[in-house]
Amino acid sequence: MKPISFVFLGLSITSSWGNGHATTYRGLLRRLAQRGHGVLFLERDLSFYAENRDLPSPPYGRTELYRGLDDLRARFGGAVRDADLVVVGSYVPDGAEVGAWVTETARGKTAFYDIDTPVTLKQIERGGAGYLSPALIPRYDLYLSFTGGPTLERLERRHGAKRARPLYCAVDPDEYFPERAPPRWDLGYLGTYSADRQPTLDRLLVAPARRWGRGRFVVAGPQYPADMGWPTNVERTDHVPPGAHRGFYGAQRFTLNVTRRDMIEAGYSPSVRLFEAAACGVPVISDDWPGLDELFEPGKEILVARSPEEVLHLIRELPERERIAIGQRARERVLARHTAAHRAEALERYTRELLDEQDAPERRSARGAGDDDVDVGSRPGEEVRET
Template sequence: MRIVILGLSITSSWGNGHATTYRGLVRELVRRGHEVLFLERDMPWYACNRDLQRPPFGRTELYADLEMLKDRFTDAVRGADLVVVGSYVPQGVEVGAWVQRTARGVPAFYDIDTPVTLAKLARGDFEYLSPELIPGYRLYLSFTGGPLLQRIERELGSPAARPLYCSCDPELYAPETREPLWDLGYLGTYSDDRQPVLERLMLDAAREWPSGRFVVAGPQYPANLAWPGNVARVEHLAPPEHPAFYNSQRFTLNVTRADMVRAGYSPSVRLFEAAACAVPLISDAWPGLGTFFVPGEEILISHSGEQTCRYLQEVTEGERRAMGMRARARVLSEHTAAHRAETLEGYLRSVTSGRAP
């Protein structure tokens, strides 16, 4: 098939979780014999922070503005079997309307931020998607599953809203034999709604256990934040550095954005990446978590710093390693980029054959 994807970024993972998802998906689609063109708006903040200048899979092209997009790539969009527009694409409403007018194949929307998108629509904020566009996307692909998809169909008129969760790359994320540097680590860009949970689950644990070793990696944290003395900070880690970072921890922490918690069924890519490294996960609680990992066997749920401390101090080394390997087995069997590429193929075959995906 010929597939065109217009996404936020594939060349830069700086401050976004989109790039790693697109990299894995595009690579696996190409491996399965498809011709994939990825179109990315050339934005200055990504231009200064590109960690994959020329993706070695498919074809990646940058465009400066909407007019350049139309001038150079109308034929590609018109001739594609599938055209995917991602969330947070600059001028996404105009891009989506053009795609729906131009594409002869299946136009689809890939929402990597579904609960955030719906909250924006409810406020009348049509930054990259408007209600009028949703019925025209024959597939609404979503990082979030569960009941929210029924609402997108019922209330917003989507012909077919289906989960296409994030995933991990098992070729990049795997266990390593190294001595852990930290008892608990966290990887994530700063956000106002996640910070109180990070405070409760990690920083309170760090204060309670002064001899414990903790680390937080990610950009955009305010300079005036007060960190406990036993919490190390890493400003930014490019994706090639993530596996070593996970493998340097005894446990890794997952913190979910408030909109994702309310919606449920919204796994973070960090969950799958850390699990693929066989590093046991400690996570906040949210609806649907048990459909991805079995609590108590493949993942630990924490509600407080005290509970986090108990896990760090009381789980034996043998139990820790066994839990990590069970989580890794789950990821390899269900949550790789290859699984997502196969799922997308199935959705497209169903839509083009007239059946419900």
Template sequence: MKLVVLGLSLSSSWGNGHATTFRALLKAFAARGHSILFLERDKPWYASNRDLGEVDYCRLELYDSPDDLNRWRGEVAAADAVIVGSYVPDGVEVGAWVQRTAQGVTAFYDIDTPVTLAKLERDDFEYLTPELIPGYDVYLSFTGGPTLRHIEDHYGSPAARPLYCSVDAERYRPLDMPKRWDLSYLGTYSPDRQPTLDRLLIEPARRCPDRRFVVAGPQYPVDLDWPANVERIDHVPPADHPAFYAASRFTLNVTRADMIKAGWSPSVRLFEAGACATPIISDRWDGIDDLFAPGREIILADTSKDVIAALDTDAAEMGRAAQAKTLSGHTAGHRAEELEKWLIEAAESGRETFRTRKSSAA
């Protein structure tokens, strides 16, 4: 299969979770024998923070504007499938161009589904419009559950299919390292996540001055009041994620409000930590118990008291159970197989529609 992907970023993981998702997925997809062209909008904040390194599983090309995409018009037209990702700059114009140009399957890969749908409800068409959705042969969604039916019934998608995030199991694995922190959190600042972070990490840190905590990620306001026992790291490159998790007795998963509302929206951090056998403390949302068994593979916390109680336990066995669950169904290899399945299904559905129309015309 010849695949073209127009995504937010492959070259830089700075301030976004898209790059690690695309890297793991496309590496595994290429391992199944497919060829991939990734087109990324050249942006200064990514240009100054590129951490991809050598890549041999796809061809990465940078473009300056939607008009500049015409340099690859022939390859897009000849591709078996073309995927446009969420948050692509000028995504509406890019998506319309893809739908006009591509001859194969077209797909929208929404790595931010609940956020996207909330934006559409507010008539905020930053990278997708309701009119574009029926023009994509398949809507690949980071969110599963009832949201998929809503995308089909309300927005007219021919096929909404789940394609959760995943982890590169070759890169994310347990490391034998001294524990540096009792509880860690890895994530870019988000105003709607901050109250949960305050409740499940900052407040426990204030109540437990002898324990060590860390918050890693960019864009946190400079005026935030951090307790003395909370270390701040502005950015942890993906190559250093396994060491970060290995140095943590527990790690915290915090979910954005729109994703809690939708449910069935696992963060890539869940699977990264799971693959590293680091015990996970998470906020609570519908569908999380379909992924990890509470009390056996993950700890669900509602209050600061819940977190403090968890920190007093030895959860090494829970970390190993989370690792086993992750490796059994949430690696990049699993997602690449699912992606192949959904693209083939869309291609076959398109051929069947063509045959039906041709028969009716006759």
């Protein structure tokens, strides 16, 4: 098949500091490039990410930085105009203006990639997000969503999305796989501080740590307030770069998945950390939310906890053989359905569907009006046989 030319405008691919977007884009673009497609990623040159770039030059496709809207239009207008699909991501600086320009400029198809769908919709219902306006949603040909389930229908019926499709986060199995190492921690968590996640983190990790003084715990991620008052048996680190994720997960007996409030309400919103840990064969203890049981089988591939007591029971009482088996079954599920290659295949399929629809009127026009149901190689009344 003919390769597809993609242009992405995303929050960041060069820096994973304080965001989950970079690792998502890295895996997706790497697999698209491996499938033979042309890939250009455009990133706003922000000082915050410039100071924390852990992959300044991704070795797949092409990545370019731009200084602002004028620079974007001047240097990359041709690429946007000529691409088969232009994808604008959530939280892109001045994203609403970028999206308006993209949908006016592109001759191919356009898509919005929402890595924060429930948060976005809350903002849209209050009047709009800085990166997406209510009027802009119907202008995109495709709405790609980190959230599946009923939210997809809501996007189409209530917000006018032409076509809403799931494109969940994923994991790159070349980067995330089991490492054999002596465990340093009984339970760990990796995630940027979020005020609406913190009560769950307190309940499912901090409280168990206070109750089990001999246990070993770790919380990694930036932006936590300095006055958090962690128990002495909770180790803290500000940032774990993607290259060290595998070792970080592998040093935990269990890892914790905590979901933001808006994601819980919407359901069907798995975190990338959930897939990463599972791919490393580490058993995951998660809070509960709609759709979780469609991704992993509770009790067999994932463990669900609602209280400190349940967490302590799992990390202290679960037999070691079962602990290892749960991690292995979760890894098998991820490899079967939730890798970056699966997401690249899905995006390719969505894009070809759009391009086929775009080409169909041109093919009908070429055949001539009224000839839609007649094979051009046959005469009226003559049976058309397939060969």
